[in-house]
Amino acid sequence: MLDVRSKARVTRRAIFLPIALLVLLAVLSMVLSVTQGSVALSPSAVWQALQGQGSILNQTVVMELRLPRVLSAFATGGLLALAGALMQILLRNPLADPYVLGISGGASVAALAAILLGLTGLLMSGMAFIGAALSTLLVFGLAGQLSHNSTLRLLLTGVVIAAGWGALITLILALAPPDKLPGMLYWLMGDLAYAHTPWLAWLVLVPVTVLLVPLGRSLNLLARGPMQAAALGVNVKGLERLVFIVASLLTAVAVTTAGSVGFVGLVVPHMLRLVLGNDQRLILPASALAGGCLVTLADTLARTVIAPEQLPVGVITALLGVPTFLYLLQRGRV
Amino acid sequence: MTWLRADQLVVAIPGQTPCSEHALTIDFKPGEVWGVLGPNGVGKTTLLHTLASLTTPAMGQVMLDDTPLKDLHRTHIAQQVGVMFQAHQDGFPATVFETALLGRFPHLSPWDMESEQDLALAEQALAQLDLTSLVQRSLSTLSGGERQRAALATLLTQQPEIWLVDEPTNHLDLHHQVAVMALLKEQALRQKTVIMSLHDVNLAAQWCSHVLLLYPDRAPIWGRAETLLTQEYLEPLYRQSLAVTEVNQRPVFVPVAQVYKSID
Numbered sequence: 001m002l003d004v005r006s007k008a009r010v011t012r013r014a015i016f017l018p019i020a021l022l023v024l025l026a027v028l029s030m031v032l033s034v035t036q037g038s039v040a041l042s043p044s045a046v047w048q049a050l051q052g053q054g055s056i057l058n059q060t061v062v063m064e065l066r067l068p069r070v071l072s073a074f075a076t077g078g079l080l081a082l083a084g085a086l087m088q089i090l091l092r093n094p095l096a097d098p099y100v101l102g103i104s105g106g107a108s109v110a111a112l113a114a115i116l117l118g119l120t121g122l123l124m125s126g127m128a129f130i131g132a133a134l135s136t137l138l139v140f141g142l143a144g145q146l147s148h149n150s151t152l153r154l155l156l157t158g159v160v161i162a163a164g165w166g167a168l169i170t171l172i173l174a175l176a177p178p179d180k181l182p183g184m185l186y187w188l189m190g191d192l193a194y195a196h197t198p199w200l201a202w203l204v205l206v207p208v209t210v211l212l213v214p215l216g217r218s219l220n221l222l223a224r225g226p227m228q229a230a231a232l233g234v235n236v237k238g239l240e241r242l243v244f245i246v247a248s249l250l251t252a253v254a255v256t257t258a259g260s261v262g263f264v265g266l267v268v269p270h271m272l273r274l275v276l277g278n279d280q281r282l283i284l285p286a287s288a289l290a291g292g293c294l295v296t297l298a299d300t301l302a303r304t305v306i307a308p309e310q311l312p313v314g315v316i317t318a319l320l321g322v323p324t325f326l327y328l329l330q331r332g333r334v
Numbered sequence: 335m336t337w338l339r340a341d342q343l344v345v346a347i348p349g350q351t352p353c354s355e356h357a358l359t360i361d362f363k364p365g366e367v368w369g370v371l372g373p374n375g376v377g378k379t380t381l382l383h384t385l386a387s388l389t390t391p392a393m394g395q396v397m398l399d400d401t402p403l404k405d406l407h408r409t410h411i412a413q414q415v416g417v418m419f420q421a422h423q424d425g426f427p428a429t430v431f432e433t434a435l436l437g438r439f440p441h442l443s444p445w446d447m448e449s450e451q452d453l454a455l456a457e458q459a460l461a462q463l464d465l466t467s468l469v470q471r472s473l474s475t476l477s478g479g480e481r482q483r484a485a486l487a488t489l490l491t492q493q494p495e496i497w498l499v500d501e502p503t504n505h506l507d508l509h510h511q512v513a514v515m516a517l518l519k520e521q522a523l524r525q526k527t528v529i530m531s532l533h534d535v536n537l538a539a540q541w542c543s544h545v546l547l548l549y550p551d552r553a554p555i556w557g558r559a560e561t562l563l564t565q566e567y568l569e570p571l572y573r574q575s576l577a578v579t580e581v582n583q584r585p586v587f588v589p590v591a592q593v594y595k596s597i598d
Contacts, residue, residue, distance in 0.1 A: 215444065218444075230388050231416070233413070268538050
């Protein structure tokens with residue numbers, strides 16, 4: 001009986017250990033990422049630069065170039081993985097992901113429209129949020145009554161909505177004045193080269209992750225079906241609405257930070273579930289941390305693999321994500 | 335002691351106009367085992383869902399200890415009222431043990447972790463339903479009858495005062511049918527209230543103290559099982575001629591291939 005209990009993974013200890021490990025991994029990946037680049041720096045040089053010592057060049061590289069980018073990368077990954085994990089609960093389908101379902105597309109269109117209108121900062125994030133929320137509503141409304149054959153319906157809906165946003169993106173690009181084009185293109189590729197302000201992303205990521213933990217058990221129930229959840233005392237409508245808003249918000253902030261980076265929300269929660277089971281009290285914070293690590297490392301790779309040239313990080317995540325997606329579909333775990 | 339009361343209750347069935355003459359006013363008392371009988375589509379499942387406040391009634395209300403269900407917090411209802419569904423929803427993959435443990439949800443606050451006691455309750459429930467050897471199996475790999483028992487284990491772990499059970503013997507082999515009915519009867523002996531929908535009149539005759547007969551075309555009737563489970567009431571219920579015999583002093587009904595003629 002003892003092994004049953006340990007595998008049920010419901011003790012505080014069973015949640016604490018993987019999280020502690022992932023925090024360590026997160027710190028290590030960020031340190032690694034700051035040290036790597038067109039100029040490799042030793043960890044001690046980075047440490048000095050962080051304290052305002054060492055050469056001016058090192059300080060500039062660390063404080064103004066690498067640190068904001070690394071922090072942005074981590075927060076983007078965390079936001080996307082968390083958004084993916086939440087959407088998977090909401091739609092009770094492990095293939096749900098902000099990118100696959102066209103949610104990122106909606107946020108991108110709104111963000112591009114914001115650039116076109118000359119909006120920046122919070123206004124642009126607000127627009128992206130509306131775009132993301134609109135997309136989620138569409139996916140919900142069209143694939144909403146999830147019964148049998150839901151996977152097919154969900155994916156088709158997502159694909160069609162993503163295609164619709166794609167057309168709008170092309171339209172906006174065609175209409176945009178040439179001086180705004182380069183700035184716009186980065187949204188579409190998912191690139192962190194322009195990400196200089198990680199603070200909004202962190203301000204959203206950290207509190208949301210912490211506040212989701214006490215909701216974890218309700219979300220566990222929701223993942224099992226709305227009727228069962230309601231019968232056991234969950235306010236299903238309220239919870240679904242909350243998850244929907246939070247997932248849209250997370251996606252919108254991620255898109256305003258780094259453009260549309262794909263498949264993080266799909267790959268990360270799935271991998272974690274294989275190892276850690278499916279208790280949301282563990283999976284949600286673990287997704288935030290592991291998603292951060294993944295995008296941080298992917299961006300490090302993107303900056304170094306053909307240095308001094310840089311790849312958009314979205315290329316790396318898509319190269320990881322597409323095989324995972326196909327594998328999932330093939331195995332029929334949906 | 336928790337009382338559930340249907341007060342002038344008419345359930346909302348899609349595509350049917352509610353009729354106040356068909357209203358139910360029933361006290362479901364602790365220690366009673368109720369069987370809800372009626373033909374397909376008459377609203378047995380909807381009634382159970384309405385009694386659990388999962389569906390809003392068309393007319394009237396459901397009271398839990400003199401408070402209307404709609405005025406109670408959902409968690410509070412779930413501490414008292416447990417439901418087992420007929421159709422099992424396919425959500426995310428989960429193990430049998432996790433499924434049983436879900437029953438503790440209404441008894442824990444958000445920051446609580448399941449205690450040793452909660453885990454022990456889930457283990458006991460699984461043992462009582464013959465599922466100990468399957469605890470680590472994924473629910474999706476189980477047979478229909480095993481899933482049915484896992485769902486009952488969740489209810490047993492929940493330990494509600496009122497048990498609403500939709501077709502408890504669906505998919506079950508004969509041995510487990512008897513085991514499950516005995517388990518439900520045992521709850522009634524512990525002063526819980528059990529309300530179940532049944533297709534099999536003979537199970538109702540053997541295990542239920544009270545029955546509620548839901549007719550498609552006239553007012554429902556309810557009362558003690560031995561009074562109502564007769565050809566007189568059951569033949570119009572199913573529009574089917576029945577032959578009756580007796581086993582262990584309980585009636586046993588057998589459908590016969592004779593054309594049923596309505597008296598009215």
